[in-house]
Each structure stands twice: as C-alpha cells, then as structure tokens.
Ligand code: ADP
C-alpha cells in the first residue's frame with residue numbers, strides 16, 4: 001500500500017481539501033507534520049529538513065514531509081505567519097485508548113482546531129503591542145459599483161469600523177490603515193492587490209451574500225436587525241457580514257466581544273493620499289523606522305493600547321471643528337494641571353491591555369494572567385476616576401467609560417491568587433484557598449497525602465534501612481534504597497522490587513501504591529475544579545464585556561490625551577485656533593521632528609489665509625523642504641487634537657492635505673520618476689479644494705528644464721486662480737517669480753543665506769522676496785567638489801548669464817524668451833580659463849622632457 005492510500009493519509013487529504021489555502025499542520029504524536037507542497041513551502045521558510053514519507057511500494061517517491069515538535073510550534077507558526085502564510089492546526093481529538101474503545105479501527109480522529117491567519121491573531125506572541133493587525137473586507141456597492149464599503153476588524157481588541165470608499169481611491173484609504181489581511185468579493189481583488197500582499201488577499205464570494213452576511217452579523221452581535229447597528233445600505237451589511245463570517249471561520253465558530261461598528265464618514269477626517277502620508281513621515285520615516293517619524297517624537301504613551309490609538313490619531317486627523325475643539329479642551333486642561341497629569345500617567349502605567357486579554361479569554365485562549373491583568377486594571381480605575389473631572393467634555397466622557405467594573409474586580413480579587421500566576425491553566429495553583437470548598441478538599445487531600453508519605457517514610461525506616469520516597473513519571477512513587485544500605489540490611493518481605501539502578505534499588509509497597517492512587521485522584525480533582533472555576537471567572541468577564549471594552553477605549557483615549565499634554569508642556573507648544581474660516585496663519589512655527597533633532601532650529605512664519613500661494617526659492621540645503629513639511633505637519637497636529645510647535649496658529653479647518661515632494665522613484669511599479677510626479681500632480685489638481693492645504697516641492701524636476709518650467713508655471717496658475725487652495729510651492733525655477741506681479745494670490749519668499757568670504761552661510765530664515773541666486777556652485781563647494789571643477793563651473797555660469805543678458809536686455813532670463821519655447825538657447829560661447837587655454841594650446845607629443853618641465857613650472861606660476 002502506497003503512503004497516499006494509507007488510512008492516516010486519507011484522513012490528512014480530507015482535512016487538507018477543506019483548507020486548501022492554509023498550510024496544514026497535522027498532529028502526529030509529538031510532532032506537527034506537513035506534507036506535499038505545504039512541506040516544500042514550510043521547510044524553505046523555516047529552514048528545516050525536508051524528508052519523504054514513503055513505503056516499500058512507493059520506492060523513492062512517497063510524499064515530501066517536514067515536521068516541528070509540538071512544544072516549539074508557537075515559534076514556527078510565528079515565522080510562517082510572518083512570511084504571509086495561513087496555518088491550519090490539526091490536533092488529535094481523542095486518545096488512542098478512546099479510539100480503540102470507539103470501535104474496531106484504531107485511527108485516532110483528528111480535526112482542525114484553529115486557523116492562524118495574518119489578520120486574525122490574538123496571542124501576544126504574534127502581536128506587536130503597539131501595532132494593531134487589521135482584517136478588512138471590501139465590497140463594491142451593488143447599486144453604485146464605483147463606490148464600495150470597507151469594513152475593518154481588530155480581532156485582538158474587538159474593534160470594528162466601516163467606511164464608504166471610492167474604489168478608484170481605495171489605495172489611499174488602505175495606506176492609512178495597518179491592514180494584515182483582506183477578504184474581498186470576486187472582482188474587487190484587483191483594487192486591493194497593489195496594496196496588500198497577494199498571500200493575504202482572500203477572494204470569498206460565498207460570504208458576500210445578503211442572507212449569509214446578515215446571519216454572521218446576527219451571531220456576532222446577537223441581534224436579528226443589523227439596521228440597529230447603523231447599517232443602512234446592502235453594501236454595509238455585505239462588508240460587515242463577510243468580515244465577521246470570515247473571522248468566525250478562522251476562530252472555529254467563536255468570536256470575542258465586539259464593539260458596535262464605528263462609522264468613518266469621509267468628511268469627518270482629513271484626507272491624505274498615500275504618497276502624502278509617506279512623504280510627511282507620519283508613522284514611519286522615509287529611511288525606515290518609526291523613531292524619526294511624527295509618531296516617533298510624539299509617542300510618550302504609558303500603555304500599549306494608548307500607543308495604538310495615538311498612531312490612529314496621527315494617521316487619521318479629524319476634519320470636524322467641534323470634535324477637534326473637544327480634544328484641544330481636554331489637552332488644555334491637562335497641560336495646565338501638572339499634578340493631575342502626573343497622577344493620571346502614573347495610574348495609567350498600572351493598567352494593562354485589557355482589550356486583548358478579554359478577547360483571548362472569550363475565545364477560550366486566555367489564562368490566569370489575562371484575568372490578573374483585568375483585576376489589576378480594575379483596581380486602578382477608582383484612582384483614575386478621582387483624578388478626572390465629572391462635569392463635561394472629553395475627560396468627563398472617559399471618566400464615565402471607566403464605570404461598571406467594581407463587582408468584577410472584587411470577584412477576581414477574591415478568587416484569583418496573588419502574582420506571579422502560571423501562564424497556563426493546566427499548571428494550576430492560581431485560585432485562592434478558601435474560595436471553593438470542593439477545591440479546598442482536594443487540596444487538603446493532596447497536602448495530607450504528602451504528610452502521609454512522610455509518615456510512611458518514617459514507619460518503614462528499620463534496621464539499617466532508611467528509605468526515601470521519590471517520584472518519577474514512569475514508575476510513580478517508590479522507596480529509594482542505596483547499595484550501601486542493601487549491603488547491611490535486607491528489605492522487608494512486603495516491599496516489591498521495581499527497578500535496579502547503578503546507585504541502588506527501588507521498591508514499592510501496597511500501602512505506597514494506595515497512597516499514590518489517592519494522591520493522583522486528589523491532584524486530578526483539584527485541577528479539574530480549578531479549570532471549572534476559571535471558566536466561571538471567564539463567564540463573569542463575558543457578562544462584563546461591554547464595560548470592559550468601554551474601559552479599554554477610555555483608558556487608551558486618556559493615555560493619548562495625557563501624552564499630547566505632556567508633549568505640549570515639555571516643549572512649550574500652544575493651542576491652535578481651528579475654525580471654519582479659510583485661515584492659515586502660523587507665527588514662528590517649528591518642524592516637530594527636525595526641531596527635536598537640531599539644536600538651534602530657526603522658527604519661521606507662514607501666512608496663507610484665503611487661498612494664498614507662496615513661491616519659495618533659495619539654494620539647495622537652505623531649508624525649503626523642511627519649511628514646506630513643517631507647515632502641513634502643524635495642520636496634521638492641530639487637527640488630530642494636539643497643541644503645535646508655534647507661537648500662534650490660526651487654521652480654518654482643512655479637508656485635505658496634498659503634497660508632491662522630491663523624486664520618489666516608483667521603479668517597482670514600473671513608473672518613471674516623471675510619470676509618478678505627473679500622476680501625483682494630476683491627482684492634486686483634480687481633488688484639491690479651497691479648503692485644502694497643498695505643498696509642492698520642486699515640481700518639474702523629473703524632466704527637461706523647459707518642460708518642467710512650463711508644467712510648473714501652468715500648475716501655479718491653476719492653483720492660484722481656479723483651485724484657490726492654501727499652497728506652498730518650492731521651486732528652483734526663478735522664472736516663476738514673475739508670476740507674483742500677474743497673479744494676486746501669489747507672493748515670493750526665499751530662504752535666506754548670507755555670503756561670507758566666498759562661502760555661504762545658511763540662515764534657515766524665510767523672508768519676503770525672491771532669492772538673489774541659486775548658489776549652486778557654493779553648495780557644490782560645501783559638498784567638497786574638486787576646486788578645478790568648481791572654477792570651471794563658475795566660468796561657465798558667468799558665460800550663461802552674459803548670454804542671457806544679451807537676449808534679454810532687461811536683465812535676467814525672461815520667460816517669454818523661453819517662449820514655450822521655440823528654439824533652445826544656443827550653447828553659449830564662453831571664454832576659456834587662461835590655464836585651460838594654455839594647456840589646450842600645447843601639443844603634448846612634441847614636447848621635450850625639458851620643455852615639459854618648463855611648462856609645469858609655468859602652469860604652477862599661473863595658479
Ligand atoms: P532644501 O529643501 O532647501 O534643500 P532642506 O529643507 O532639505 O533644504 O534642509 C536642509 C537641512 O537644513 C535640513 O536637513 C536641516 O538639518 C536644516 N534645516 C532646515 N530648516 C532649518 C531650520 N529652520 N533651522 C535649522 N536647521 C534647518
């Protein structure tokens with residue numbers, strides 16, 4: 001019989017057929033085995049040996065196979081998940097003895113007990129404490145196919161959101177979310193594929209069916225009417241239902257307690273497209289890593305849930321003036337009350353990640369430590385409540401969110417033992433004595449048994465024999481007698497010989513065996529009673545799921561508000577005024593990240609109210625890009641509810657921020673720099689409104705001078721006259737500065753430098769008017785370009801300038817000369833440097849050795 005035909009492999013094949021997309025880890029004894037293609041993939045990813053399972057009939061063929069020991073499985077599963085795989089874990093669901101008792105066949109039954117997917121993890125071992133993992137579902141609206149609904153689930157924290165999206169722009173929405181896995185309807189996968197690894201995209205059309213989706217929602221929220229959750233359209237029901245249905249599949253039918261879905265309506269939030277988010281380095285810096293991002297300098301949170309929420313506030317600033325004001329009020333209260341802030345932060349440090357603990361408990365995966373975390377957090381709440389105002393505003397709201405957990409906390413304090421507690425339920429010993437009579441009885445028996453063993457040891461001590469009672473898992477309890485003792489005395493007749501070792505012999509007796517049985521029963525009774533009591537405590541938690549999730553959210557909010565206050569107080573940030581005007585006035589603003597790194601950061605002001613456009617010139621390295629980013633980062637800060645690094649800021653709430661910065665090559669996507677630049681610019685011109693804030697850095701760099709200038713020129717005109725957004729436009733095209741005189745909203749500014757002894761000094765100060773020059777040669781000098789090259793460059797530059805003067809008697813290069821731009825400027829005739837002229841005029845081949853030396857002396861004289 002070949003391997004594939006054996007009963008166990010038929011069992012394997014049936015389970016694998018039910019989970020074709022997952023790597024199936026098949027429990028056999030102490031190992032999880034993988035077969036076939038799964039084995040090939042896993043052995044490569046885990047770098048473990050690939051073998052073959054075969055019989056004599058198979059010859060060399062058989063089936064590829066690899067395995068990992070069950071007790072080390074967690075680490076291996078983690079690596080497979082990291083690589084984007086899904087893992088289905090199969091266990092033996094009965095013992096060989098049970099299988100035998102069941103009937104003639106001795107094959108133990110096996111079943112999939114858990115499916116690990118990248119978006120549905122709950123174990124701390126697989127989760128980053130500060131980073132959520134989202135499962136999302138996307139569906140096209142059956143009634144308006146260009147639009148869709150995106151539902152998200154953070155299973156580990158029980159959070160659900162819904163948002164309406166334009167399918168064409170789904171990438172921008174996904175860019176702001178930590179998506180680990182997506183469930184999509186057929187036909188929608190193409191929309192998400194560029195943004196999510198292919199392995200993490202599940203096309204599951206059978207879940208996107210109205211009746212199926214309604215049922216899934218009903219089970220998750222214990223409701224028959226999804227409308228009660230605020231779901232209005234079919235697409236809402238389909239997206240949420242498919243999301244929950246899929247999550248349920250991965251959890252073998254269970255789901256943790258979920259918060260009611262939170263609606264993210266597009267106009268409540270500040271819009272930022274994917275490249276703007278990246279360019280602004282909100283949560284990750286372009287160089288990679290989080291420490292040099294805006295989040296990195298802001299994150300002084302005390303809790304993991306707070307860190308996750310802060311990341312969300314940074315990624316999703318608000319666009320609703322009232323909601324923003326409410327956050328500013330709360331931060332303001334805490335900025336000015338240092339003792340209160342210190343108390344809150346100290347208390348918050350004593351709280352735990354209860355959302356994740358509760359999810360694990362309710363999924364049947366939690367242990368004593370998760371309960372202890374709930375207890376510990378619950379015990380901290382009264383002190384937090386006492387430190388919060390009770391009347392109005394966001395702080396009072398978070399205070400209200402901390403209520404309703406007194407009895408649960410008291411119960412856990414009464415029942416659960418003191419720290420440190422075991423990680424696993426089966427280790428036992430986590431319940432207090434005196435809580436449950438049945439457990440106490442079993443425990444007394446166990447202790448009594450220990451005493452009885454000691455007594456027996458004494459009683460059996462006789463003429464030269466002093467037996468020690470010992471235990472091992474194979475033989476159970478035994479009397480241990482050394483060889484030395486056996487030389488002097490003979491064991492009594494009622495001892496039964498069990499085993500001979502090198503050092504002595506082992507005996508048992510009827511009395512010892514009876515005691516062992518009693519002890520075993522007592523131990524088992526204690527363990528199963530403790531397990532039952534743990535289930536009772538989990539039920540308690542289940543009944544308090546709603547206040548627990550509310551408390552978790554309130555704690556995270558409180559953590560973020562105190563953090564924003566802490567950052568503001570430490571750095572002297574001020575409260576911005578955000579209203580419905582079209583203002584953008586920043587006095588002495590600073591770049592929040594650069595200023596934290598550079599000692600003497602020079603503050604700069606920015607006045608763009610009512611659709612002004614600043615054309616910013618200045619040499620490389622002057623600080624143009626820094627200034628551009630700094631002003632929009634202040635908009636992000638203000639609208640996420642933070643104070644800002646400025647002396648004063650007045651902002652008419654922005655609906656969107658757009659940026660086009662630098663030459664971000666997207667070679668992987670097969671687009672040239674210039675193409676990327678134009679695509680992004682097109683998106684800005686098409687989507688920006690008078691409410692938007694736009695920064696354009698060096699637009700046109702990616703193409704030839706005249707093309708680039710022409711495009712930049714047209715864009716400035718369009719932004720200043722039609723779009724009327726508040727705009728900063730940094731450019732190396734000095735020709736553009738002429739637009740100041742023809743377009744009213746446009747004004748010129750430059751980042752000042754000072755010439756000093758032939759060098760330049762960067763002042764980093766933004767001043768009115770256009771820059772005097774571009775100082776490219778000076779910057780090149782700073783960069784260490786060789787002196788002869790610099791001299792030649794300066795000579796060429798002088799030559800270009802004089803040619804330009806001839807063509808335009810008014811001086812300077814006039815854009816009409818470039819006249820869109822009929823003929824290219826002729827290559828200028830430039831006077832040669834005398835050194836170069838002398839060298840060029842020499843016929844090297846005809847020089848004698850003596851003449852060559854003379855020439856060298858002559859040249860040195862010229863230098
Ligand atoms: P540009 O875009 O004009 O080439 P950057 O904005 O890239 O210049 O700035 C170059 C460097 O100058 C930055 O890395 C930063 O260290 C420094 N810098 C920029 N702005 C300031 C400022 N306001 N105060 C102090 N240093 C600054």
Ligand code: MG
Pocket residue numbers: 621624625626697
């Ligand atoms: Mg720059």
